[in-house]
Amino acid sequence: MPVTDVTTDPEALTLTLTADFAAPLERLWEAFTDPRQLERFWGPPGWPATFTSFDFEPGGRATYYMTSPRGEKSGGSWEFLSIDAPRGFEVLDAFADESGTPIPDMPVSRMVFSFESTDAGSRLRNVTHFTTADALEQVVAMGMIEGATMAMSQLDRVLEGLREYAAGKGTQTEILDDTHVRITRLIEGPIDLVWRAHYEPELLKKWMLGPDGWSLVECEVAPAVGGTYRYVWEPGEGVEGERFGFDGETLVVDAPRRAVTTEHMTGTDFPSTLNDLNLYEEDGATLITLLIEYPDKETRDIVLATGMTDGMEASYARLEGVLAAV
Structure with a gap:
């Protein structure tokens, strides 16, 4: 600090x-x-x-x-x-x-x-x-x-500068206070492509998968304010885990720089989080910054303990490969 x-x-x-x-x-x-x-x-x-x-x-x-x-x-x-x-x-x-x-x-x-x-x-x-x-x-x-x-x-x-600050560090998670966590990841690729990869279902299904062996089987995006989205993942054969999903509403859009959404685990009474996605490009690389607001410290700690950072790093590594092929 x-x-x-x-x-x-x-x-x-x-x-x-x-x-x-x-x-x-x-x-x-x-x-x-x-x-x-x-x-x-x-x-x-x-x-x-x-x-x-x-x-x-x-x-x-x-x-x-x-x-x-x-x-x-x-x-x-x-x-x-x-x-x-x-x-x-x-x-x-x-x-x-x-x-x-x-x-x-x-x-x-x-x-x-x-x-x-x-x-x-x-x-x-x-x-x-x-x-x-x-x-x-x-x-x-x-x-x-x-x-x-x-x-x-x-x-x-x-x-x-972005490359010196973030290149090679992978996905970084910072606890800002009891209810806020900031996640950053430098992606090799221009901001427009990174934005598209967050809002085009055919691209999302190639990278937003979490750990190996999981698939994004349902993908309904919400690129406009007031729209609702829904994602569903399921494990492949021989992979432990149960099918799950998230849904939410888009609150703010400033393409291709910022999007704010709520996020709720589908079919549960768990409280929603507020996810604030920001993109910034410098020299052909884009820094993804995701600010997550949790309802309380307990929820924050439960989510972080699931290995969320490792799962996001696996997805972001795939994202770079997807962008290279677009």
Whole structure:
């Protein structure tokens, strides 16, 4: 976790976040001043950011919104007050409506981004100045500390590049908190093909099989919001296990980058999970990121104990072979 410290000072009305990265100062500066790179980490997991404008000069403005797994949007805006490349910049940060206009009754804060070189790479120091103690307490209560910490945890893979960050590591499972797990896998292949492989039944039946010996025998996809899907697997001859399936509803679609669905084990009263699939392509390889929200810690641990990661790795390895043949 790159974040090394988060401190609130009620007397100074500040919240300070410090994070260290194994990347040069200029590379860290680039990540914070390029909106396409900012989009990959500024929103916390499950709330990716989309920057709709970015006029990076004193007096200029940036506007963005973050979209939740259930489709809710939360907007924000920055007014750039000063820029001292590559050492830092300062903005007025405000909550914004759908048009990017600051919301009058919500807190406005002054954020100072400072960057410095270290022996190991570079350091970010982000100091947010509030106008009142109530404003500080309000954003802390809204989860700003947790959200910012989780957002910064996504920056390493942006700074390193996908191949260096993920190639050769296989399927990685990270426990983010009691109810959230993040799964990542780098796939050799362009984003459009990876998306197709998730939504074309004839391709799905070739790779989404889990352990050896299982087959995906029923495959009804739901590529549009409000649609319902259904998958059924069964074991081959001599393979232990019973036929099972999953069903759910599509909540968010932003092809070919993101799809959010519910997932429920068919024929059971088990609670559903929320599955947030994100794809990002770099140099012909696509990083699959799947954020799973469980109803509780117990359910999370039961599912992880089934060997889910190994089953997904077997499927993703097949996926690369399928894409190579398309």
